[in-house]
Amino acid sequence: MNSLSRRKFLKISGATIATAAVLASSAKSIVNAAENVTKKNGLQIIPSYCDLCFWKCGLLAYVKDGKLWKVEGNPKDPLSNGRLCPRGTGGVGAHYDTERLKSPLIRKNLRGEEKWVEVTWNEAFDYIADKMNKMKATYGPEAMALFSHGIGGNFIKHLLRAFGSPNETAPSFAQCRGPREVGFELTFGDVVGSPERTDIENAKCIVLIGSHLGENMHNTQVQEFSHAVEKGASIIVVDPRFSVAASKAKYYLPIKPGTDMALLLAWMSVIVNEKLYDADYISKYGNGFEQFAAEVSQYTPEWAYIETGIDPELIRETAREMVRYKPATLIHPGRHATWYGDDAQRSRAIALLNALMGSWGRKGGFYVPYSYSIPKYPYPSYPELMKEPLDNPNGKYPFATGEQISTGIREATITGQPYPIKGWFIYGTNLMQALPNRDETIKALQNLDLMVVVDVIPSEIAGWADVVLPESVYLERYDDLNASPFREGFVGIRQPAVEEPNDQKPNWWMAKKLGEKLGLGAYFPWKDIEEYLDIRLKLAGHSLTEIKKEGIIKGPKKPIYYDNGVEPEFLTPSGKIEFYSTQLAKAGFDPVPRYTKHPEPPVGYFRLLYGRAPVHTFSKTQSNPILADLMSENEIWVNADLAEKYGMKTGDRIKLKNQDGVISDPIKVRATERIRQDCVYMVHGFGQKSRQLRSTYKKGASDAELVTKYNTDPLMGGTAMNVNFVTFEMEV
Ligand SMILES: Nc1nc2c(c(=O)[nH]1)N[C@H]1C(S)=C(S)[C@@H](COP(=O)(O)OP(=O)(O)OC[C@H]3O[C@@H](n4cnc5c(=O)[nH]c(N)nc54)[C@H](O)[C@@H]3O)O[C@H]1N2
Ligand SMILES: Nc1nc2c(c(=O)[nH]1)N[C@H]1C(S)=C(S)[C@@H](COP(=O)(O)OP(=O)(O)OC[C@H]3O[C@@H](n4cnc5c(=O)[nH]c(N)nc54)[C@H](O)[C@@H]3O)O[C@H]1N2
Ligand code: SF4
Ligand SMILES: [Mo]
Numbered sequence: 001m002n003s004l005s006r007r008k009f010l011k012i013s014g015a016t017i018a019t020a021a022v023l024a025s026s027a028k029s030i031v032n033a034a035e036n037v038t039k040k041n042g043l044q045i046i047p048s049y050c051d052l053c054f055w056k057c058g059l060l061a062y063v064k065d066g067k068l069w070k071v072e073g074n075p076k077d078p079l080s081n082g083r084l085c086p087r088g089t090g091g092v093g094a095h096y097d098t099e100r101l102k103s104p105l106i107r108k109n110l111r112g113e114e115k116w117v118e119v120t121w122n123e124a125f126d127y128i129a130d131k132m133n134k135m136k137a138t139y140g141p142e143a144m145a146l147f148s149h150g151i152g153g154n155f156i157k158h159l160l161r162a163f164g165s166p167n168e169t170a171p172s173f174a175q176c177r178g179p180r181e182v183g184f185e186l187t188f189g190d191v192v193g194s195p196e197r198t199d200i201e202n203a204k205c206i207v208l209i210g211s212h213l214g215e216n217m218h219n220t221q222v223q224e225f226s227h228a229v230e231k232g233a234s235i236i237v238v239d240p241r242f243s244v245a246a247s248k249a250k251y252y253l254p255i256k257p258g259t260d261m262a263l264l265l266a267w268m269s270v271i272v273n274e275k276l277y278d279a280d281y282i283s284k285y286g287n288g289f290e291q292f293a294a295e296v297s298q299y300t301p302e303w304a305y306i307e308t309g310i311d312p313e314l315i316r317e318t319a320r321e322m323v324r325y326k327p328a329t330l331i332h333p334g335r336h337a338t339w340y341g342d343d344a345q346r347s348r349a350i351a352l353l354n355a356l357m358g359s360w361g362r363k364g365g366f367y368v369p370y371s372y373s374i375p376k377y378p379y380p381s382y383p384e385l386m387k388e389p390l391d392n393p394n395g396k397y398p399f400a401t402g403e404q405i406s407t408g409i410r411e412a413t414i415t416g417q418p419y420p421i422k423g424w425f426i427y428g429t430n431l432m433q434a435l436p437n438r439d440e441t442i443k444a445l446q447n448l449d450l451m452v453v454v455d456v457i458p459s460e461i462a463g464w465a466d467v468v469l470p471e472s473v474y475l476e477r478y479d480d481l482n483a484s485p486f487r488e489g490f491v492g493i494r495q496p497a498v499e500e501p502n503d504q505k506p507n508w509w510m511a512k513k514l515g516e517k518l519g520l521g522a523y524f525p526w527k528d529i530e531e532y533l534d535i536r537l538k539l540a541g542h543s544l545t546e547i548k549k550e551g552i553i554k555g556p557k558k559p560i561y562y563d564n565g566v567e568p569e570f571l572t573p574s575g576k577i578e579f580y581s582t583q584l585a586k587a588g589f590d591p592v593p594r595y596t597k598h599p600e601p602p603v604g605y606f607r608l609l610y611g612r613a614p615v616h617t618f619s620k621t622q623s624n625p626i627l628a629d630l631m632s633e634n635e636i637w638v639n640a641d642l643a644e645k646y647g648m649k650t651g652d653r654i655k656l657k658n659q660d661g662v663i664s665d666p667i668k669v670r671a672t673e674r675i676r677q678d679c680v681y682m683v684h685g686f687g688q689k690s691r692q693l694r695s696t697y698k699k700g701a702s703d704a705e706l707v708t709k710y711n712t713d714p715l716m717g718g719t720a721m722n723v724n725f726v727t728f729e730m731e732v
Helices: 003-024 092-096 121-139 151-163 171-188 219-230 260-273 279-285 289-296 301-308 312-324 343-357 406-415 438-445 507-517 529-539 544-550 582-586 625-630 640-645
Strands: 038-040 043-049 058-064 067-073 105-107 116-118 144-148 205-209 234-238 251-253 329-331 423-427 450-455 467-470 490-492 552-554 606-611 635-639 653-658 667-672 679-683 725-729
Touching (some): 043 544, 067 092, 092 625, 105 121, 121 144, 121 423, 121 450, 121 467, 144 406, 151 423, 171 406, 234 312, 260 289, 260 312, 301 312, 312 329, 329 343, 507 529, 529 544, 544 552, 640 667
Parallel strands (some): 144 423, 205 234, 423 450, 450 467, 635 667
Antiparallel strands (some): 038 043, 058 067, 105 116, 105 467, 490 552, 606 725, 653 725
């Protein structure tokens, strides 16, 4: 980490710990007297893994005098390397949040009116089981769908499958990295995955297209990026906004939003026409290179200049810069890829540019990851599915993957086609912020006979539920084992460090109890989760007692590059890297990516862009008292000249109105040179509208509310959301 970001990091961590100590003295908590905790200076130090986002960094929870004191990175954990990101460090705030849900609730009035009665867990489960059984009898079990995000959803997924429903989805796919995975799989026969298999640590040249590392705080990547910068890696950043990453870059390309495909094609044409690619690698592993080369060679930097606004010489120079360091040149695949609607093809173009560098499977490019193999729990087999999932009827999106399309399930809930959806079980996802076009979500949920939300706070989505189930936060519960793919196989455990302050319960307990009410007890044969985890670990030759001590069990180090012994394998139809894709051609799509021009904002309107802030995760951390202290609302970035033209200055409050007339809550202006004039930018997750959650109510504005329009990726059903335009409303 360079000195600037290290100072910032320390500043943030220091503030966090001080606030935590103050909070600790006022809240109730009881120490879990686990036998295996390490004792040091009278402290209990309990290893677990973080849930402030879904990266799952290993942590150590410090409990002092019965109170949760702080969390730090677990030095044994390969993802955190002993250090959490600012959000993770603020994790204790989730436990001490005074606005948490305290007991199960059943809706009293109309859906969405946020009027509740407190009930016992037994009453809540009776209510849910009764509705689910009636639904099964009338429509079949597939009428119940699950939306979830994160590992905490595993036991509820199991419950829904045992119930007989195939409909299970996460907005972290078709609203996030879905198109990227499809683009890479079409090219290399494998996905990038999560955590990304990017060898940032060893890259000598890193190209970031949008991906805003440093604001996007995925811990391991940010640490590796800092190391690479320290080691002098050449950084090329392509972003309409001068991001934190751009401030580390040798080349910053302030691209016109929506034109990245033109830049990618021009880069590839320079590399192909000047024969700068890794010819050996391509002749060994490539397929259809001639057709590909013939197609891309037409896209000159001069042509791309008109689209992107980037100087042709700069395009040539950056192409040669990438070539200079190949194969240790990593064109980062990004993560949140749902931008304009041709996203799987743009991701494929990124994959192809990497293929020209020979970076897939090579040091400093993309390594070959390993997952620690822990056998599944030996459950009885699930009931036979009577119907197919309905997210993608008739294979409308031919390259959709096994991960279902959330908006597909939403649409079926509205239309009742191809069959009715009458129940939504929602675990750990705020669909009000995560799905585009909120009106469609509300329309769908008004059609339901049952809507259950499992959350830790009275979130916006909980406000619409019939039954709200309060969950223990991650520092109070066990979850399933984490065996993420990484440089080395490992397995991590989440275990409780403190007890719940009220009547909150963990997801596994909810799934088991509700399963028993539904007559599905045979699918929950374990006594409790400790028994479940112990059985799984014993099947792999370990035990719960063993893993509780350090929180991590590591597998052997194995080679991770083609050059040191990994046998290359491409699970494509040709068994090679598909420069020309026959599967795409057969399905009527471009076998080699082509440029699509995207509509530009009308006069007086600006493209709405959005992204991440280092101290928050989506819409899930805004009520966390520690993180709210660091950032309690978002701002709208407006180009300084533009702001002047409109008579706005930093700190003014304005509203934004989108192309469909939707008006946002008031948001502070940040007039800055760091953004182009044709777009504006805000951090996602703010402008929440849950009246129960006072600390977040209308703090800042919501990008999601303004995302009424979206384009659907014709290959795989991803929903592109960078296609909305806003104008300024000065009267607040
Ligand atoms: N702190 C924090 N970190 C997070 C998360 C979080 O919530 N908080 N969420 C995690 C998750 S799940 C995800 S998916 C990732 C998302 O993080 P990334 O994958 O890095 O997301 P992007 O969409 O690339 O990020 C937005 C950036 O793209 C730029 N941009 C917008 N439009 C264009 C365009 O047309 N062309 C180009 N070249 N750039 C453009 C924006 O200016 C902004 O800098 O972050 C992860 N990390
Ligand atoms: N407009 C717009 N839409 C987007 C994005 C964007 O940037 N802009 N980003 C997209 C991306 S990249 C992604 S990955 C998705 C993310 O979408 P989501 O995963 O839906 O993210 P959140 O909005 O943070 O919703 C998380 C919910 O989980 C709850 N929660 C927190 N902790 C717990 C817990 O321990 N247990 C339970 N049961 N619940 C908990 C929170 O209170 C919150 O209601 O959104 C996508 N949609
Ligand atoms: S990246 Fe940060 S918030 Fe996410 S799991 Fe790691 S420490 Fe926690
Ligand atoms: Mo995401």
